Amino acid sequence: MKKITIIGAGLAGIEAAWQASKSGAEVDLYDLKPEGRTIGHESPFLGEMICSNSFGSSSLSTSAGLLQEELKHLDSFFLKNSQKFRVPAGNSFSVDRIRLAEHLTEEIKKIPSINLICKDVDHIPESEGPVIIATGPLTSEKMSEKISDHTGRKNLFFYDSTSPIVNLESLDTEKLFWASRYDKGDADFLNIPLNEEQYHELVDDLLNAEKVKLKDFEDKKFFEACLPVEEIASRGKESLAFGPLKPVGLKSNPEGDDHYAVVQLRQDDASKKFFQLVGFQTRLKWGEQKRIFRKLPGLENAEFERFGRMHRNSYINAPVIITGVYQSQKDPGIYFAGQLSGVEGYLESICSGLLCGLSAGKKINGNSLSEPPDSTASGALLKYIKGAGWADFKPSKFSFGLLPEMKVRGKSKREKKLIRAENAIKNLEEWIKKEGI
Numbered sequence: 463m464k465k466i467t468i469i470g471a472g473l474a475g476i477e478a479a480w481q482a483s484k485s486g487a488e489v490d491l492y493d494l495k496p497e498g499r500t501i502g503h504e505s506p507f508l509g510e511m512i513c514s515n516s517f518g519s520s521s522l523s524t525s526a527g528l529l530q531e532e533l534k535h536l537d538s539f540f541l542k543n544s545q546k547f548r549v550p551a552g553n554s555f556s557v558d559r560i561r562l563a564e565h566l567t568e569e570i571k572k573i574p575s576i577n578l579i580c581k582d583v584d585h586i587p588e589s590e591g592p593v594i595i596a597t598g599p600l601t602s603e604k605m606s607e608k609i610s611d612h613t614g615r616k617n618l619f620f621y622d623s624t625s626p627i628v629n630l631e632s633l634d635t636e637k638l639f640w641a642s643r644y645d646k647g648d649a650d651f652l653n654i655p656l657n658e659e660q661y662h663e664l665v666d667d668l669l670n671a672e673k674v675k676l677k678d679f680e681d682k683k684f685f686e687a688c689l690p691v692e693e694i695a696s697r698g699k700e701s702l703a704f705g706p707l708k709p710v711g712l713k714s715n716p717e718g719d720d721h722y723a724v725v726q727l728r729q730d731d732a733s734k735k736f737f738q739l740v741g742f743q744t745r746l747k748w749g750e751q752k753r754i755f756r757k758l759p760g761l762e763n764a765e766f767e768r769f770g771r772m773h774r775n776s777y778i779n780a781p782v783i784i785t786g787v788y789q790s791q792k793d794p795g796i797y798f799a800g801q802l803s804g805v806e807g808y809l810e811s812i813c814s815g816l817l818c819g820l821s822a823g824k825k826i827n828g829n830s831l832s833e834p835p836d837s838t839a840s841g842a843l844l845k846y847i848k849g850a851g852w853a854d855f856k857p858s859k860f861s862f863g864l865l866p867e868m869k870v871r872g873k874s875k876r877e878k879k880l881i882r883a884e885n886a887i888k889n890l891e892e893w894i895k896k897e898g899i
């Protein structure tokens with residue numbers, strides 16, 4: 463009997479495996495874990511969210527909120543389980559990412575039709591059944607070479623960075639204040655208020671600090687949505703104050719003035735022990751991170767659970783490689799899922815894995831899956847990566863800008879987005895029915 467082979471059991475891979483197993487297919491799911499690790503993963507568990515613990519806002523009028531809603535309608539394994547590990551984070555959907563990954567691993571192991579195999583796969587297996595490659599942005603060198611042999615082009619890759627995590631107990635919380643921006647939701651963020659002098663000292667420190675050097679072959683390209691803090695600082699003295707450190711809507715008390723800048727700390731685990739410095743992805747040397755971030759008020763004695771760091775990020779040139787539902791033009795039995803396929807972000811990776819799993823499940827039963835309508839987030843993202851300009855292609859998140867225009871008069875921006883989101887859900891529901899999912 464034909465099997466579905468999935469390489470990589472990260473966010474996309476486990477979602478694909480679960481969806482494929484619903485079709486009755488047998489699935490071989492390979493991962494380096496628990497024995498091995500990529501340079502970025504820290505736990506032995508599958509489906510590990512590697513950096514931030516947040517899926518973004520849950521509000522339907524936001525890109526993240528619409529994608530979450532679509533994933534719910536599509537019966538996403540990842541999202542369904544994530545609900546059980548929610549941690550307070552105002553209006554956004556954040557989770558205890560390590561406990562979630564542990565739970566997802568247990569759930570996958572319980573499914574009899576999924577064979578979990580620990581192996582560092584170094585080639586694309588020849589198989590009569592569909593093969594889903596979901597090895598992620600940190601795909602190993604050997605596997606990357608084999609992928610570029612298949613695609614006929616060199617993989618594009620660039621560098622990204624993660625933000626530091628500190629231990630709450632080690633902070634002087636008297637100097638900080640709890641609040642969510644504009645008081646939306648509960649006061650879940652711990653905020654560090656900075657005056658003008660403190661802010662400019664931080665900017666100068668970031669600019670002058672020692673950074674981890676890029677190697678000769680490394681191209682200095684970053685995710686625009688996840689830029690290192692020192693990179694943002696280098697774009698202008700006030701760019702952080704208008705970016706991740708913007709103080710608007712964050713007051714220490716109702717009558718108080720806005721601060722010059724505010725560094726936000728977001729809860730990282732359910733037990734509320736660890737907090738991430740929001741927007742502080744960095745490639746500063748670890749000693750420099752300790753020295754500079756301990757100058758922030760309240761962080762004088764901060765214990766760092768994790769420092770920010772550099773990492774590789776691989777993805778294929780989707781516009782020239784992908785056809786159908788994340789399938790290879792050269793061999794539609796081969797799928798690319800997750801970040802490697804040219805989508806960017808947790809939700810986007812889950813979404814592409816989900817569609818690959820559904821499509822492979824249908825394929826093995828002699829059927830095919832049509833693409834979700836362009837008016838849905840899942841369909842618009844797929845359409846975008848296939849049709850984007852290939853000369854300078856970069857992984858993409860979903861945004862409302864990818865949806866087709868819809869004429870709605872006399873409404874606020876938020877209301878217009880809400881109408882387009884409701885339209886997307888309605889069209890997705892019709893597609894789900896038509897496909898018999």
Ligand SMILES: Cc1cc2nc3c(=O)[nH]c(=O)nc-3n(C[C@H](O)[C@H](O)[C@H](O)COP(=O)(O)OP(=O)(O)OC[C@H]3O[C@@H](n4cnc5c(N)ncnc54)[C@H](O)[C@@H]3O)c2cc1C
Nearest residue numbers: 470472473474493494513514583597598800801807808811
């Ligand atoms: C450091 C870093 C930080 C990021 N931070 C964020 C963030 O904060 N928010 C966000 O939305 N997105 C973030 N992303 C982008 C992206 O959303 C995540 O990387 C997401 O995990 C991608 O899902 P994936 O399934 O494609 O890959 P992964 O979740 O990385 O899964 C890939 C899996 O494949 C396995 N694997 C790799 N190579 C092999 C091999 N040769 N053989 C067998 N198994 C293999 C790995 O062990 C891993 O389990 C980040 C990316 C990186 C690299």
